[in-house]
Structure formats: C-alpha cells, structure tokens
Amino acid sequence: MSDHKYSEDHEWINVEGDIATVGISNFAQEQLGDVVFVDLPQVGAEVSKGDEVAVVESVKAASEIYAPLSGEIIAINEVLNETPETVNADAENGGWFFKIKLADEGEMDDLMDAEAYAAFAQG
C-alpha cells in the first residue's frame, strides 16, 4: 500500500510539498473497464474542490473527474492523450491525470488513507 490519500469519488491524491498529483484509483479503473479517452483540464485553470475538471471515457461509460482539492492546475499528464490505456495499466502511478498547486492544505483532512479507502470501496 502506498501513502496515497483517496477521495470518495475514487481519486487518489499524492501530496509533495504543496503540489498534489491526482489520478483515479485502481478500483475505479477496474470498474470502468478499458479506458479509451481522457479529457484533461487546461494548465493554469483555477479549480475549487468538487469542480468537474476532467472526463474519463471507457468502452462502457464516460465519467466526470472532480477536483479533490482546490488550487491551480499546474501540469497534466500528456501521455494519456496518446495512450489512455495507461490508466488501466498503471492507475496509481504512471496513469496520473493532473497536478494541483494547493490553495488550502486543510482540505487534505477530508481524504481517506489507503486502509480507509479499501474499506470504503468494498462498502
């Protein structure tokens, strides 16, 4: 288990300093099935916690990705434009979606740790 944090929207968040890297959990990619497209946000966009910032499309469905934390989008994972299947192969590492420069680190408190998330996902 990693030191990732998780949201109730099945995103993982890894914070280094005031930069959070965000992707979807391994559980989420298993549920979605083969990912065929990821619509990423624009770098520079200011987002608030809960904003719809990205869309992940699988052969089964298209789902919104919500910002788990507030801040500015400072990077997106361009690899996903060419090889969206990276989300299936390596969801919680190489399949990251975007990085947020955090506006309010206090928002971290609402996130779950890996153990709590595993229980939540089994729900």
Place this chain on the structure above:
Amino acid sequence: MRYLPLGEADRGAMMARIGITSVDDLFDGVPQSARLTKPLDLPPGQGELSVERTISRLAGKNRPMGSCPSFIGGGAYRHHVPASVDHLIQRSEFLTAYTPYQPEISQGTLQVLFEFQTQVALITGMDVANASMYDGATACAEAVMMASRVTRRKHVVMSANLHPHYRDSVLTASQFLDLNIDVVEPLPEVDKETACVVVQNPDVFGRLRDLKVLSEACHEVGALLVVAVPEVVSLGAVKSPGEMGADIVVCEGQGIGNGLNYGGPYLGLFATRDKYVRQMPGRLCGETVDADGKRGYVLTLSAREQHIRREKATSNICTNSGLCALAFSIHLSLLGEDGLKGLAMLNHQTAFKLADKLSEIEGVEVLEKTFFNEFTLKLSRDATQVVEDLLDKDIMGGVPAARLFPERSDMADHLIVAATETNTDEDIQAFASALQEVLS
C-alpha cells in the same frame, strides 16, 4: 378496432399507487387558460373517395417547382434525382433500422452510414464526418457549440452573409449557452477571445470566396473556422473548405439524392478534423473486426452521447437523417467523382448562361462576378413585386433578398437567382423575355 391495453381496475391501481384520484390530476401543472375545455372542432369522418377529392383540391393550389421554369434557390436546390435512387432506398433491407444500436443485426445500415461518412469527408476535404444531422442550419448551430467547447471560448463571429435561417438556428440553439455572437460583414479582426468565425461559401448572395487567408488568421489566434455550404453540389467544382483550412464544415446535403420535400426532411452534413472528433456531435459509424477477424461496423464513440452521458453529453442530437443520408449516398455513388464534377460544371455553365442573358436586359445588373450556380441581380424595380409579376407569367424568378433580409431596405431591389442542371435553354429564354417585359 380500438386497442385498449388497460381496464378501469388497472388504471385505478396505478392512480392509487402514485396518489391521484383521476387522470386529470396529472395535468394540474398546466394552467386552466391553456387547457382545451371542449372537443377539437373537426368535421365528421369521411369516406376515402371524399378525402381524396378534398386533398386533391388542396394540392391543386400548390405551384410545384418544375411546373414552370423555376430559378429559386436560397438554400434549397432542385436537382434531378435518378429514379434508381428512389427504387433503391425503398428496398426492404433499408426500411427497418432507425438507430442501429444493435450492430450485429444492422450491418447493412451501418455500412451505408460508414460509406456516407467517407463520402462526406472526401467532398468537404476533411478527416472525419458524422452519420448526418437534421439539416444544414442545425448542423451549423452544432458547429458553433462545438467550436466553443473545443476552444473553451464564448465569442462567435458570424458573417452577415450567412443564410438568415442558419443564423437564426445558431441564435436559437445557443441562447442558453452564454455565447456572445456578433453578426457582421465585413468580418472584423479575430482575437484570442474568438471561438470561431462562421462563413458561408458560396454565401447567401451566391458569392464565392477563397477562405485561405481567413483560416490562417483564425488559426493564428487559436480560433476555428466554420464553413457552411448550403449547396452541396458546389463541392464538385469549388475548392473544398478543408483545402482552404476549415476546421468544421457543415453542408445542406439535400441537393444530392433528395428532392425539395416541401422544405424538409433535409440532410445535415458535418465534418471536422481528426483531433476534434470527440467534440463532434451526432452518431459516428466505425469499421472494426469481429472476434474472427472479419470486417464489421459499429456505432463508435457513443459514450459521449446523450443516451449514455445524459445532460453531460457532447450534444443533444442523438440521431441522424438516415433515409436522406442513404439517398445521398446512393446518388453520389452513381455519380462518382467525375459525375459529381460534371454535374457541378453543368450547374455552373447553366447559371453562367443565365447571368449572361439577364445582364443584357435594361434595368438588370448582375452583382456577383464569382459565383457557382446562384447570383444576385440588382433590378430597376422592387424585387418582391417583380417576382409576383413573373409568377403571373408562369416563371418562378428567384428569391427576393427582402424575403431573407426584411430589415435591409437597401436590398429591396435585389433578387437572388439560381440555375441548376434542371433548367433548359428554353427556360432561360422564357425567364429573360418575361423579365424584360416586367421591367419595361
């Protein structure tokens, strides 16, 4: 025989379940003033023979194009549709499928749509086309909304020489989208706020222009160029919008394979660049292989559509003009590349002959120097009146500009005239003679 699936007991059980006492309770939300309190005022039922007589009498009041020399265009064009098209579209294999959600039983329909998309992409000079839309005007509205999604910008520049029906469709469809739309001509400089520029080619007055410079200006600031083509036959002779740098091309496809149909159903063509395919509205057919490696067709990229994504869908169009698209595809296949080019050149030559002939008449000035099969005349009299007078002489003389632009009093003497391959030399002669009499 009446079909009554439910009895009193069934209805009573359902009403009890949802907590109402009468069916009328369901309409509580409709204000009293909007409700009909008495039966519709309809005549009693009549026999078949009597109905046929009544309808024939009504139909006799119509003046069908083709009953006399006709030069009306303005967004709908009378072309010859070979009898084979009508025969083939009525084959039973094509009559069932509406929206082929179940590819394993709809391979024929899906293959037709796939071929249709290929044809549309080829003639517009674009990478990818959808399986069709309602008509050119609504396709244009979808193009504007798509450009706004792609660029994430809200400012739209629309040429004032866009057909007013297209303009109004865009304005109607976008009224809840918070777009800022300018309708102008000549076109202003575009900037980094501009989502797209919408132009028509040939424009509503028949004028053709090279869009290369405009497309470059758009791309420099990250705006898209949307090109509307209301006369699809023109693509057989005119450089394609794709070659001139368009990002989205919409056409009225009626001119190929489809009659005038009283103004509808028509056929919207929609094509764009590969990189924008996920923002493209409508159905899309794809070719793939099945588990045995055999070729097959599917509806693809459906996850962005309304039936899956609900209110988050790329567009709320979730269907296509299947039958009109089929007719288009059959006619275009029969024509082939050379045939389309030949048809287009014949249209142009006929229009050129007409312009030549009419320009000899005193009181007539041909305003367009570069046109395809439609051009605008400036007359020495009010054009609406001239068209009425021509009709008395059994000539349908075109569309008065005032009909499309009632607010433009400076265009009261402008007449928009179209000629197609259906117009003979005798038609042209008859038009010229009648116009001369009417103007003198």
